[in-house]
Amino acid sequence: MNNNENKPYKLSVSILDADLAHLEDEIRKVEPYADFLQIDVMDGHFVQNISFGIPIVKTIKKITSTPLEAHLMIQQPEKYIKNFVDAGSDCVIIHYESETSTDILDILRNIKEYKARTGLAINPDTPVKKIINFLKNIDLLLLMSVFPGFGGQKFIKETYKKIKDIKKIIKSHNYKVEVEVDGGVGLNNASKLLKSGVDILVVGSAIYKANNVNEAVKAFSSIKI
Numbered sequence: 001m002n003n004n005e006n007k008p009y010k011l012s013v014s015i016l017d018a019d020l021a022h023l024e025d026e027i028r029k030v031e032p033y034a035d036f037l038q039i040d041v042m043d044g045h046f047v048q049n050i051s052f053g054i055p056i057v058k059t060i061k062k063i064t065s066t067p068l069e070a071h072l073m074i075q076q077p078e079k080y081i082k083n084f085v086d087a088g089s090d091c092v093i094i095h096y097e098s099e100t101s102t103d104i105l106d107i108l109r110n111i112k113e114y115k116a117r118t119g120l121a122i123n124p125d126t127p128v129k130k131i132i133n134f135l136k137n138i139d140l141l142l143l144m145s146v147f148p149g150f151g152g153q154k155f156i157k158e159t160y161k162k163i164k165d166i167k168k169i170i171k172s173h174n175y176k177v178e179v180e181v182d183g184g185v186g187l188n189n190a191s192k193l194l195k196s197g198v199d200i201l202v203v204g205s206a207i208y209k210a211n212n213v214n215e216a217v218k219a220f221s222s223i224k225i
């Protein structure tokens with residue numbers, strides 16, 4: 001349970017830039033305000049970085065009841081869906097751009113079969129029109145507002161138009177898809193993102209690299225729209 005059940009948006013805190021030597025403490029700081037924790041899984045192939053994987057999901061699941069989003073920035077995600085769900089992921093997000101040996105649609109259906117929330121992510125250079133046909137099969141569309149691989153990057157402004165375009169399509173078809181934005185989200189752009197129609201803000205370094213993590217996460221949970 002977090003302190004802000006009634007706010008009109010959700011906050012997903014990325015642990016990528018948390019102090020991993022004190023991960024439990026870092027999670028306790030954000031727990032009261034985070035609707036989700038996002039675990040950025042990177043394989044060094046889909047992105048030029050290697051972060052963490054299934055063991056860290058298992059570990060975090062043991063220490064918090066905050067729902068976990070596994071953001072799979074990996075090739076061949078279809079090989080690992082069950083592992084991430086069994087490890088405790090409440091939501092599994094795969095990338096449209098990942099190399100896969102099966103259709104994206106089959107992978108999305110597989111995530112649903114395992115009773116996890118189903119997320120699809122697209123990079124900044126992937127047009128919205130590429131994923132329209134998947135909208136009826138997902139719970140969550142993650143719009144990357146940076147090129148994935150690292151926290152602390154600069155927000156790509158073209159994301160605002162993508163948000164508005166996709167929200168129009170979701171509304172016109174009455175799809176039940178939440179729009180999440182990830183990358184370069186800060187107190188300087190959060191309100192504009194929410195006004196543009198974002199349902200879930202992913203925030204990493206603006207919280208964990210702040211001078212005061214507690215104050216930063218509190219600020220992100222009370223953004224004026």
Ligand code: DX5
Nearest residue numbers: 014148149151152184204205
């Ligand atoms: C990119 C990662 C980051 C992370 C949060 O590969 O997915 O976007 O979640 O990044 P910042 O630090 O920009 O909030």
